[in-house]
Every structure is written in structure tokens, then in C-alpha cells.
Amino acid sequence: MLILAPMQGLTELMFRKVYHQCFPGAIDSSVSPFLSLTHGNLADAWKKIDDVLPEANRDSLPVVPQILGKEPLEFVDLANRLHSIGYSEINWNIGCPMRRVTAKHRGSGILPHPDEVRSILDYILPRLQPALSVKMRLGLQSPDEIFPLIPILNDYPLLSVTIHPRTGRQQYSGQVDLDTFQRVLPLIRHKVIYNGDICTPADYRHLRERFPQVQDFMIGRGILFDPLLPLRIKHNHPDDLPATLRFILALTEAIDRLPIREESRMRKTKEYWCLIRRSLPITEQQSTTVLHAQTPAETRARLHAILEAI
Numbered sequence: 489m490l491i492l493a494p495m496q497g498l499t500e501l502m503f504r505k506v507y508h509q510c511f512p513g514a515i516d517s518s519v520s521p522f523l524s525l526t527h528g529n530l531a532d533a534w535k536k537i538d539d540v541l542p543e544a545n546r547d548s549l550p551v552v553p554q555i556l557g558k559e560p561l562e563f564v565d566l567a568n569r570l571h572s573i574g575y576s577e578i579n580w581n582i583g584c585p586m587r588r589v590t591a592k593h594r595g596s597g598i599l600p601h602p603d604e605v606r607s608i609l610d611y612i613l614p615r616l617q618p619a620l621s622v623k624m625r626l627g628l629q630s631p632d633e634i635f636p637l638i639p640i641l642n643d644y645p646l647l648s649v650t651i652h653p654r655t656g657r658q659q660y661s662g663q664v665d666l667d668t669f670q671r672v673l674p675l676i677r678h679k680v681i682y683n684g685d686i687c688t689p690a691d692y693r694h695l696r697e698r699f700p701q702v703q704d705f706m707i708g709r710g711i712l713f714d715p716l717l718p719l720r721i722k723h724n725h726p727d728d729l730p731a732t733l734r735f736i737l738a739l740t741e742a743i744d745r746l747p748i749r750e751e752s753r754m755r756k757t758k759e760y761w762c763l764i765r766r767s768l769p770i771t772e773q774q775s776t777t778v779l780h781a782q783t784p785a786e787t788r789a790r791l792h793a794i795l796e797a798i
């Protein structure tokens with residue numbers, strides 16, 4: 489199974505919907521960018537609830553809502569509300585590396601504190617109506633921090649444990665630590681989902697060969713760099729510039745329908761274009777004309793011009 493990774497600001501409903509409509513079946517599932525329980529404040533999480541409302545997600549990728557936070561009462565409250573609107577699984581983010589998050593023992597900041605993880609799971613699991621899965625890193629400062637956590641995770645009924653084998657301190661730099669991942673894998677009794685640095689079918693094949701017991705892979709940035717990646721992995725799909733450009737056009741049109749200022753819509757369009765354009769077999773000049781478009785209509789016209797020139 490291929491799962492779209494949660495990426496705040498990038499893989500919200502609009503992206504998931506356009507992706508699903510352009511490439512049905514390419515990705516099997518997704519996890520939403522986190523709903524944050526800042527200081528146990530449910531109102532903060534509720535602000536983003538539109539992203540996971542089942543009605544709005546109907547013609548989109550299946551999604552599992554993710555919660556970031558360590559306040560057990562509010563966690564249960566939010567998770568059970570999500571259950572009441574139709575979600576049977578909730579994902580707990582204990583991997584976020586942002587300093588303002590980790591400083592408060594949230595995200596990967598909780599990983600060096602196994603007792604806190606145990607006391608949260610102890611409180612929430614008997615009270616939780618949906619099933620729980622976890623998305624984590626190897627540790628905050630050291631990849632060895634995961635080892636005291638494993639017996640704790642093993643003590644509870646979790647649907648899956650997604651591991652991004654970096655530390656929080658590493659953020660996204662350096663290499664994924666596949667040696668530690670290999671040591672961790674036989675110790676976890678739950679289904680393990682691998683996540684990190686899958687950018688080509690060869691990356692995926694290498695991981696499948698090295699970890700044949702892992703069946704499920706979560707991909708984030710690789711799909712933004714190359715939206716066809718899941719199809720290349722699953723069906724050996726060849727290069728298909730028109731399909732990728734049509735996807736970008738559909739994304740641009742969807743961004744244009746967002747109820748935000750034109751300036752913000754342009755910024756968002758350019759953010760995606762900067763990620764995707766690298767993998768496209770187009771000239772530097774074609775790429776730059778799209779980047780320098782001044783309005784959404786101009787962006788679309790320039791994308792159409794590339795499409796017609798193929």
C-alpha cells in the first residue's frame with residue numbers, strides 16, 4: 489500500500505482531491521496534516537476541521553485525521569468527535585521536528601520521555617472510540633531513543649506505527665538511518681509503515697528488497713517532486729509530461745477557487761510549481777515563464793502553452 493504523507497500547507501484537501509481525480513488509484517490512502525491541540529486548546533484544532541470533514545472528502549483520497557498534542561483529555565475529546573463524524577482511525581503525531589513544538593514535549597519532543605508516552609497511552613486508549621495509529625521518528629536527539637519506547641508501544645493496541653528513520657534534531661537533513669530502522673523492525677509487534685526519502689522507483693525497490701517484511705510505504709516530498717511516482721512504482725508508468733502538466737493545471741485551478749487573496753493564491757501556485765518543475769523535461773525558459781507569471785490566468789496560459797508545444 490502507498491500512503492500520501494501529511495504535509496502541512498501542501499497536502500490539504502484541495503491537493504488530495506485534485507490528485508485523486510487526476511490519478512485515481514495511484515495512492516491508496518493518506519494522513520491529514522496535523523490538527524493541533526496547542527495548549528490543549530480544542531478550538532485551535534477545530535479551525536482546521538474542514539480539511540477532514542467526510543462530506544468534503546468524498547471524491548478524494550481516503551484520509552486518516554492526524555492529531556498533534558500531548559493533552560490526554562483533549563486528545564480523547566477531539567478523537568471521539570472525529571469518530572462521531574465517521575473516522576475509525578486517528579493518527580498521533582509524535583514525529584514533528586519543529587522546535588517550537590518539540591520544546592513542549594510535543595511531536596518528536598516526547599520521544600526522549602517514554603514515561604510520558606506511556607501515561608498518555610494509558611489514559612487515552614481505554615477511552616478512545618476510534619483505533620489509534622502512530623507516526624514517529626527514531627528519536628529527538630538520538631536514534632537510540634526509540635528503543636525504550638518499543639516495549640511501551642507493544643503494550644497497547646495500535647493499528648500501525650509509521651517510522652521516519654531520522655531524529656527530530658536532523659529535521660530533513662542527512663541520510664535516513666536504515667541501519668537503526670533494521671534493528672527496530674523485528675522488535676515492534678505492530679504493523680510498521682516505512683516513511684522517508686522515497687523519490688524514485690529505485691529508492692522504493694531498494695527498500696522493498698532490504699525490508700521484505702514491510703508492506704506499506706508512506707511518501708511525501710517524492711510525490712510533490714514527481715506526481716507520477718506512485719504510478720511508476722506500481723505500474724512502471726513511463727514519463728508522461730502531458731499528464732503531469734494537466735495535474736498542475738487542475739491544481740492551479742483548484743488553488744484559484746480557494747477563498748484567499750490573489751497574492752496568496754499565486755504564492756501557493758508557485759510553491760507547488762517550484763517543487764514539481766525540477767522533474768519535468770522542459771526547458772529552463774519554459775519553467776521560468778510559469779514562475780514569473782503575474783496572475784492565475786497568466787499561469788494557466790503559460791502552462792497551456794507548454795502543453796501545446798509538446
Ligand SMILES: Cc1cc2nc3c(=O)[nH]c(=O)nc-3n(C[C@H](O)[C@H](O)[C@H](O)COP(=O)(O)O)c2cc1C
Nearest residue numbers: 493494495496521522581652684685686707708709
Ligand atoms: C512542509 C512539510 C510539512 C509536514 N507536515 C507534517 C504533518 O502535518 N504531520 C506529520 O506527521 N508530518 C509532517 N511532515 C513530515 C512528512 O509527513 C514526512 O514524514 C517527511 O516529509 C518524510 O517523508 P518524505 O521523505 O517522503 O517527504 C511534513 C513535512 C514537510 C516537508
